Amino acid sequence: MKYLDEFRDPKIARKLLDEITAAITKPWVIMEVCGGQTHAIIRNGIDQLLPQEIELVHGPGCPVCVTPLEMIDKALDIASRPNVIFTSFGDMLRVPGSKKDLFVVKSEGGDVRMVYSPLDAVKIARKNPDKQVVFFAVGFETTAPLTAMAVWQAHQQNIDNFSMLVSHVLVPPAMEALLGSPDNRVQAFLAAGHVCTVMGWEEYVPIAQKHKVPIVVTGFEPVDILEGILMAVRQLEDGRAEVENQYARVVKREGNRPAIEVIRKVFQVTDRKWRGIGEFPRSGFALRSEFEKYDAEKRFALGDISVEEPPECISGLILQGLKKPYECGEFGRRCTPQTPLGATMVSSEGACAAYFAYHRQKDDSVEKN
Amino acid sequence: MGKTIKPEDLKCPLPITGHDTIQLSHGSGGRMSNELISKLFVWAFDNPALRKQDDQAVVEVNGLKLSFTTDSFVVDPIFFPGGDIGDLAVNGTVNDICMNGATPLYLSAGFIIEEGFPLKDLQAIVISMKRAASEAGVQIVTGDTKVVNKGKGDKIFINTAGIGLIEHGYDISSSNLKAGDAIILSGTIADHGIAVMSKRENLSFETPITSDTASLNRLVAEIVRVGGVHAMRDPTRGGVAATLNEFAMASHVGIRIHEDRIPVKPAVAGACEILGLDPLYVANEGKLVAVVSPDKAEAVLAAMKKHSLGVDAVIIGEVVSGQSGMVSMTTRIGGQRIVDMPVGEQLPRIC
Ligand code: SF4
Numbered sequence: 001m002k003y004l005d006e007f008r009d010p011k012i013a014r015k016l017l018d019e020i021t022a023a024i025t026k027p028w029v030i031m032e033v034c035g036g037q038t039h040a041i042i043r044n045g046i047d048q049l050l051p052q053e054i055e056l057v058h059g060p061g062c063p064v065c066v067t068p069l070e071m072i073d074k075a076l077d078i079a080s081r082p083n084v085i086f087t088s089f090g091d092m093l094r095v096p097g098s099k100k101d102l103f104v105v106k107s108e109g110g111d112v113r114m115v116y117s118p119l120d121a122v123k124i125a126r127k128n129p130d131k132q133v134v135f136f137a138v139g140f141e142t143t144a145p146l147t148a149m150a151v152w153q154a155h156q157q158n159i160d161n162f163s164m165l166v167s168h169v170l171v172p173p174a175m176e177a178l179l180g181s182p183d184n185r186v187q188a189f190l191a192a193g194h195v196c197t198v199m200g201w202e203e204y205v206p207i208a209q210k211h212k213v214p215i216v217v218t219g220f221e222p223v224d225i226l227e228g229i230l231m232a233v234r235q236l237e238d239g240r241a242e243v244e245n246q247y248a249r250v251v252k253r254e255g256n257r258p259a260i261e262v263i264r265k266v267f268q269v270t271d272r273k274w275r276g277i278g279e280f281p282r283s284g285f286a287l288r289s290e291f292e293k294y295d296a297e298k299r300f301a302l303g304d305i306s307v308e309e310p311p312e313c314i315s316g317l318i319l320q321g322l323k324k325p326y327e328c329g330e331f332g333r334r335c336t337p338q339t340p341l342g343a344t345m346v347s348s349e350g351a352c353a354a355y356f357a358y359h360r361q362k363d364d365s366v367e368k369n
Numbered sequence: 370m371g372k373t374i375k376p377e378d379l380k381c382p383l384p385i386t387g388h389d390t391i392q393l394s395h396g397s398g399g400r401m402s403n404e405l406i407s408k409l410f411v412w413a414f415d416n417p418a419l420r421k422q423d424d425q426a427v428v429e430v431n432g433l434k435l436s437f438t439t440d441s442f443v444v445d446p447i448f449f450p451g452g453d454i455g456d457l458a459v460n461g462t463v464n465d466i467c468m469n470g471a472t473p474l475y476l477s478a479g480f481i482i483e484e485g486f487p488l489k490d491l492q493a494i495v496i497s498m499k500r501a502a503s504e505a506g507v508q509i510v511t512g513d514t515k516v517v518n519k520g521k522g523d524k525i526f527i528n529t530a531g532i533g534l535i536e537h538g539y540d541i542s543s544s545n546l547k548a549g550d551a552i553i554l555s556g557t558i559a560d561h562g563i564a565v566m567s568k569r570e571n572l573s574f575e576t577p578i579t580s581d582t583a584s585l586n587r588l589v590a591e592i593v594r595v596g597g598v599h600a601m602r603d604p605t606r607g608g609v610a611a612t613l614n615e616f617a618m619a620s621h622v623g624i625r626i627h628e629d630r631i632p633v634k635p636a637v638a639g640a641c642e643i644l645g646l647d648p649l650y651v652a653n654e655g656k657l658v659a660v661v662s663p664d665k666a667e668a669v670l671a672a673m674k675k676h677s678l679g680v681d682a683v684i685i686g687e688v689v690s691g692q693s694g695m696v697s698m699t700t701r702i703g704g705q706r707i708v709d710m711p712v713g714e715q716l717p718r719i720c
Binding site: 014042045046048222338356358359 | 388390391392393394400401629644700701702703704705706707709712
């Protein structure tokens with residue numbers, strides 16, 4: 001991995017840290033939007049290396065964390081039915097619904113399969129014409145082109161036993177909502193590089209202008225993140241609020257046109273509920289009416305599903321950058337990756353799981369068990 | 370007559386948390402497997418040899434010290450780049466026997482075969498077991514065959530058990546780590562897990578990734594000859610991360626490792642990147658971690674490097690006092706983090 005080593009080089013990292021320290025004159029709060037970045041920050045110990053003036057807060061960008069509990073319960077309901085093959089990306093399998101998770105459904109005899117691509121789910125549907133094959137379409141703009149492609153393929157090939165439980169969410173509306181909140185503390189954003197790879201960064205320009213926040217499109221390696229922070233700090237110190245692209249080796253201003261096209265063909269923008277935070281207008285994708293027959297929620301009569309979140313879980317506040325995981329009373333006590341109470345603990349990219357796995361010493365009272 | 374056991378005596382004193390049924394994660398070598406073993410099996414079968422929870426038990430018969438172990442192999446696919454379920458079943462048990470410095474001698478082989486399984490595949494597996502046994506210098510002296518109805522088993526499962534002779538005077542066990550000890554890894558990590566996963570998921574990479582399955586007993590003999598070894602283990606399920614955590618917990622010490630010293634083949638690192646997996650948690654089948662007293666560390670390392678299975682051996686860290694039970698890592702860019710015990714199987718991420 002020659003190409004990657006460069007972005008993990010300790011010498012370049014050190015130099016960027018020195019430049020950040022030299023550039024900074026006062027405290028700033030910067031939010032990394034994406035769970036992948038949170039994970040990289042904690043995993044590499046970047047937060048401990050930064051000057052004290054910088055407070056990094058973790059954003060809502062973990063698709064597993066923000067998938068509403070009732071959606072997971074719907075998935076469990078469908079997956080438990082006979083004659084259904086339920087497919088999903090790996091990290092959704094362990095997310096608990098109100099009572100169990102997909103692994104438990106599998107242990108009870110449900111046909112639950114992990115796939116690396118939704119296109120594999122279409123293949124499974126083709127091979128099993130007597131079964132209903134369902135794919136759990138979770139994720140941000142990053143995974144949307146592939147899920148859209150799967151629906152498109154099923155449509156082209158007249159595969160009728162395939163459907164999707166769609167819970168796609170979109171990042172820019174969530175950023176807008178956070179900035180509009182009276183509690184907002186975020187002064188600059190590191191925008192999620194992967195999302196911008198697909199969608200480009202044009203849509204961030206009005207957000208940066210309206211709310212006067214610097215937004216730096218940032219990659220996922222340590223050097224990417226440090227460089228993104230440096231660019232954000234420089235803007236903050238200069239009083240600028242622009243969209244800059246740290247991840248130019250991958251992200252183009254206009255994004256990936258063919259990917260955007262297939263998304264537009266299959267999905268339309270819709271209001272969506274984010275777990276722990278609430279409903280944001282126009283913050284998700286849903287299937288267009290011409291593809292309705294691939295909508296698993298319509299295909300399976302699911303009845304009413306009402307759910308209750310554990311009241312002690314503060315993951316909503318964590319996802320908005322208002323609290324840190326170790327400020328939760330259950331962190332490392334009742335709530336661990338093995339017995340998660342909230343989704344920020346169950347998803348390996350959730351902030352609680354990242355702190356638990358890599359950083360427990362932040363809270364000395366937490367014993368390793 | 371022994372004492373009659375009443376049902377109320379069998380009530381499990383420590384509840385197993387979280388699940389009423391067995392999950393895949395209970396077999397993954399991580400935290401859930403650990404809990405199942407200590408709270409159910411060790412509690413029920415309790416005895417001093419088992420309580421040590423090493424991968425093999427040390428038992429004495431007429432003054433002879435024997436290393437005794439068993440392992441079952443349920444890999445899917447059964448043929449993968451670099452090996453198959455047959456050599457895995459031999460090498461895995463040979464490796465478990467010898468991780469306390471024993472010389473492996475005899476194995477048993479039990480086969481559970483699903484009706485309809487191709488005979489030519491069984492032949493291929495048996496020939497590969499024969500080859501692995503002769504390379505390791507062990508004999509398969511007894512066995513058993515069961516055939517189950519179609520659909521009642523997944524192609525073929527193999528159980529191997531084995532015994533070996535302990536002739537050295539050291540006490541090599543996961544509970545023997547001392548502050549200052551060096552942690553030596555015998556070579557690149559994650560090769561086996563990624564080879565199997567890429568075959569299973571039909572992922573192809575530019576450089577083919579092959580399993581590292583191999584018997585480590587001759588490498589172990591070199592290490593034991595130099596001396597100073599406190600603990601050894603082959604980091605299979607749960608990877609190097611699980612092994613180090615087990616060491617740290619069993620010995621009540623801390624372990625610090627250094628990210629920049631951990632050898633990972635570029636193709637394997639790339640595959641882990643794509644799948645969102647951490648190589649520290651991925652299974653190996655031909656690697657060992659040795660914990661060696663500081664005065665012998667360089668000599669052990671030199672001896673390992675002379676052996677074909679240890680050419681890439683490297684000191685990846687040290688045992689530290691304080692931080693009991695905790696494994697930490699200095700990251701490539703100089704930060705610190707914990708290397709936690711895996712909870713269950715690692716799952717590829719969404720984005
Ligand atoms: S530690 Fe657990 S209970 Fe607390 S906020 Fe995180 S997920 Fe919720």
